[in-house]
Amino acid sequence: MSRTAPKYAGPAASGSASDERPAFSRRAVLGAMVAAAGLAACGESADDGSATPSGTTEDRIDVATQAYIFGFPLVLMDANRKAMTAGIGTNQFLHGTALPVPSSRGARRIGLDSLYSSAWLDLREEPMVLRVPEIDPRRYWVMPLLDAWTNTVHNPSSVRPQAESPAAPYTYLISGPGWSGEVPEGMRALPMPTRMVWLLGRIQVNGPDDVPAVREIQAQLKLLPLSAWPPDGEPSPAAAGPGELPEPPVDVVTRMPARDFFDRMCELMDDNPPAPEDAPALDRFATIGITPGGHPRGISSEELSAGKDTAQRQIAVYLDPGARLINGWVINPDIGRYGTNYLLRAGTADRGLGANLPEDVMYPILFGDAGDEDLPVPFRLRFAPGQTPPVDAFWSLTAYGPEGHLVANPAGIYSIGHQVPVVFQPDGSLELAVQYADPGPGVPAGNWLPIPPAGQFSLVLRMYAPKEAARTGAWVPPPLEPVT
Structure with a gap:
């Protein structure tokens, strides 16, 4: 017997709501852990050829x-x-209008629980006003604001x-650094420490049939400059999301020549100042010219490149010491706000x-x-009575192939636990079949999550x-x- 993913027929079965993490992922979370001692912050940078190099080559490479x-x-x-605002501009919503499919690329380990309504804000001129309309309380939404350093x-x-x-x-x-105007009555002030801000909104979607309802909510979101408030009743400027980007931005950045990277970093720091607690790091970086508005100096291009290469290796394999590995799951409770843990911040980004x-x-x-095609390995995930997330x-459970993309399968099932209700055992326990082959009529459709027929895979348990x-x-x- 074959089956296809049942269609969602109503509001969230759990009686609550949902959201998910944007998965602009690049590498697997697990990897060899590296030491991250003595990370500092940032300063001016420019190699004008006149500065006298300080310290040894090893010292300069370490600072870089x-x-x-x-x-x-x-x-x-x-x-x-x-990439996201090319041809569109800032200070307006970019609405996601469809759920991802296995052929979607550009983002790894992306979720299917929400549609995104994001906006890149430029707060240099004036604050922006965000209004969230009345939304069914059973539908989860979140509107996080990230500063230029990726802190929520x-x-x-x-x-x-x-x-x-x-x-x-x-x-x-939403105001930028240095704004001291009066907050209009009825508005909650959300001051930001940088002028570049990413509003990365998510609204729960209960399957493909629910997408039109979410799009109606998206159309009611308001985002306007303070000088243009209150709105005149017309929809706020908005655009469809950019779709799949021609090249993932993370690849663009990792391919940048080292000197170009540091030049851009210093330029960006002028408008997006590091935090006060970053001062010790900035002092160290200034020894090779890396400061807001500066350029690398007193360090050769070869040394900058060596520093870049070493940093990329450390970022790629970093595992937060605060992360827990329990029952085979990696659980990291310390993301979103990073303080001076710069390697965690970079690895998470x-x-x-x-x-x-x-x-x-x-x-x-x-x-x-999942083994090999001649001898595939089926799995079961069993939650004891009263022990679901x-x-x-x-919550939802989503499977991904070795590159972090959704798993193509004849049933068209990519995620369970939310869009398709799960079915509990008589004793209140829950057993999920995690395998490529259809487990048969003894397993309810909502309890089957297909994985690749062979080879590596990953599961993400999203808990909203x-x-x-x-x-x-x-x-x-x-x-x-x-x-x-």
Whole structure:
């Protein structure tokens, strides 16, 4: 018997809502851990040929390595901004209008639980006003604001609106550094430390048939300059998302010649100043000319390139010491706000630019091997009674192939737990079949998640508005067990 993914027929079965992490992922989360001691911040930079090199070659390469790690998220954010706003411009929404499919590229380990409504904000001239309309309380939404360094500074959501008004619509004033105007009545001030801001909104979608309803909500979102507020009733300027980018921005950045990278980093720091706690790092970077508005100096191009290469290797394999490996799942509760943990910030940006705060979404990830086509390995994921993921919104489980893309399969099932309701056992437990082949009529359609027929795969368990038990580790996902 063959089957196809059932169509969603109503609001979220869990009675709560949803969101997910944008997966602009690049590399697997697991890898060899590297030491990240002594990372500092950033300064001016220019090699004018007249500066006297300081320290040894090894010293200068080490400073360049740490400066690259420090500046990588900033330059990557800028590359994403350029790619996503090409021909469109800033300060307007870019609405996602369709769910991804296995042929979708450009983003790795992307989720299917929400449609994105993102906007790149330029706050140099004046603040922007965001208004979120009234949305069915069963539908989860979150509107995180990321600064230019990828820190999530504010995160209003359906669970925590963080608004002046007790009820929707919710209105927010997003201002850049140095703005000191008066906040209009009824608006919640959301000050940002940088002038470049990424508003990465997500609205729960309950399957393909629910997309039109979400698009209606997207059309009601308002984003206008403060000088143009209140709105005149017309829809805010918006555009469809850019679709698949010709080249992933992370690849654009990693291919940049070292000197071009550092020049761009210093230029961006002029408008997007590092945080005060970055001062010790900036002092160190200044020894090779890396400062806001500067250019590398006193260091050769070969030394800059060596620093870049070393930094890229460290970023690629970094695993946060605070991450937990439990039952085969990697759980990292410390993303979204990074402080002075620059290697964690860079590694997170490299694997998943736009990561949510743990209070909004958690993303346990598991890597597995489905065997070979002659001897495939089926798996089961069993949740004991009362031990499904503890969330205030909803959860989902999505499978990906070795490159982090959705798994093509005849049934067209790419994710379970949310869009297609799961079916519990009589004792309240939940058993999910994780395998390529149809497990047969004994397994409800909502309990089957296809994986590749052979080889490497990964699972991402997305938990939206996770409860304290999940955030603290009191609850952990069960192991994925092979069927023998």
